[in-house]
Amino acid sequence: MNNLSDLLTDSQFNIVSNMLSLGIASMLFTTFFLVLARDRVLPRYRLAVLISATVTGIAAYHYFRMFDSFNHAFSTLDGAVNNAAIYNVGYRYVDWLLTVPLLLMEIVAVLALTRQLQSSLLKRLVPAAALMIILGYPGDAKLDIWGIAPSVWGLLSTIPFLYILYVLFIELSKSLVRQSPGVQKKIKQLRLLLIATWGVYPIAFIFAMNSDGFVADQFVAREVGYTIADILAKCLFGLLIFSIARMKSAEDDAEFAKTEFRD
Template structure:
């Protein structure tokens, strides 16, 4: 790998570690700044970024091991770290989205029963193609990418259609933030298949495809986990103020 490519991926992974770690610290420290019924959503957000921080440490070390010694990339880089991270964090991202709305228990259960299995299926189906395991036949990455897209589209349907039905009882401010969250997910999750495609047709090691994939994945992760978690925290603050006038007076005093 060239020095420029190595430096770019090295710095992006370092940025991922810093972003995830310090977002986690902030969310755990700031959880007392929301009402008790919304703290679970904030804690889940902090857990998501903490899990991601751990896996970014692992990816960082693996990257240095694979490319840092002689620059030849003779040791395979393990993309599985990303997929283990996503397998844990993507369902949790959806859990925190539903939890922060404080919907009726039956509605929450119905949404999560649809979203969580679909998220797990999306990640599980994407891994064989991204890792180029060729489980079915040589060059089967496009098939795995297509299969992974099916639960992805179902998740979007649930978020934009079924979750939308539960927003009727929310304030205008909360509805606006939830719409922003959904658009953020759509925009960031859209980066993943594009980055997947960059490396999909590579035979052996393709430096350009690898760099684009790792850079794209890292930027999308930071937006989909750190920024997403901070928006969840903002929603929790808004709803806390709406529920408790004393809280609003204390936390939002001018």
């Protein structure tokens, strides 16, 4: 957790507050949509859609907590900033610890692979995702654990990140040959979306790592960057999963396609 002082201007406060509010709205209403729309795909693909809704639902809860923590840390009373309050950066990491493995599960679930192949992929992806988040937290929060520098924690968290990319781009690609061209294209878009959004996190990590204490501009940039990346990596990702589930449902069932995709 980071001790915050009265270094945020009114405009900086409003930027972070509005971005966290946008995060809440995006996550919450994406969850509502995915839950209500789950019957628009065949039963075999509904698990992937419900996992997507779970991801955004978990994120919505944690964005509520972050919004409350931020406002408490910077609440004003008679023009005085509450310097003693603490903004809990751990909320993001608890969120990621739960949602990042689920994001990877969405990809595997929506492809409707054989049980053996699903199990093989998940046994590698889920532990790697959890390890990536666990190793990244001490560095971002600048915790003094065993005297290890934040940069070392960042480097350690990069190892499972690279392994996840290997599984997604090398191992998963072997199973895509059995998918239709349309589905293959969507899966490639999902993987590129993950790289683009996940790439924001190490960049923000590196900027924060190079400063001691609280720096307002870096704090604002980090919160804005993390929130935008979260919205894309969770909401847009979940909607792409839903579109893949719809596409595969239409491919599997001609009657479904006629009902759902009328001219």
